[in-house]
Amino acid sequence: GAVVSQHPSRVICKSGTSVKIECRSLDFQATTMFWYRQFPKQSLMLMATSNEGSKATYEQGVEKDKFLINHASLTLSTLTVTSAHPEDSSFYICSASADRGFYEQYFGPGTRLTVT
């Protein structure tokens, strides 16, 4: 149980285009979803927190107009990187939390974004 999927696993896009990454909780309802990015050989940095039906809360330094997050249902959150640039190339990982009381996040397998 508690499986989180991401799609696509890898994506290459041209500079200036937009790309959408999906995060799905397959066997539970995720009240909260989180988006992280990880640069090569570095740690994960929290980008934003989203609750179903609400606007996402972005961490300091993360451009909300560039990284659009939608959490329209209890099983799906999307991250859209708008007008992507090479410096946006990274490993994007989502996680989902089912229960705000007993805390645990389940992580997706990640999406490798390369902007050329």
Added chain:
Amino acid sequence: AQSVTQLGSHVSVSEGALVLLRCNYSSSVPPYLFWYVQYPNQGLQLLLKYTSAATLVKGINGFEAEFKKSETSFHLTKPSAHMSDAAEYFCAGAGGGADGLTFGKGTHLIIQP
């Protein structure tokens, strides 16, 4: 604010030897603490978590960690290393149940045959 520090970006042990990966946290409130493992180009797998119940936490694959408030530490141990344990390990913390995680920089565990 929560912060997590992992001592040692690389740790090398012989197969069968004790594994000790260090993690210290700083927080003004009792934290939630986690250890995750990441294999190349994959997501994170939860090894174990501390949520203010027992201070000695047992996880998967023979790993365990002890929460020591006096030392603000949550070190990860395994009595006998296996080749399959070679991976990147992350310590993470959160101040509350609805917070995103703050990760340490990670420790790359190398297992020598």
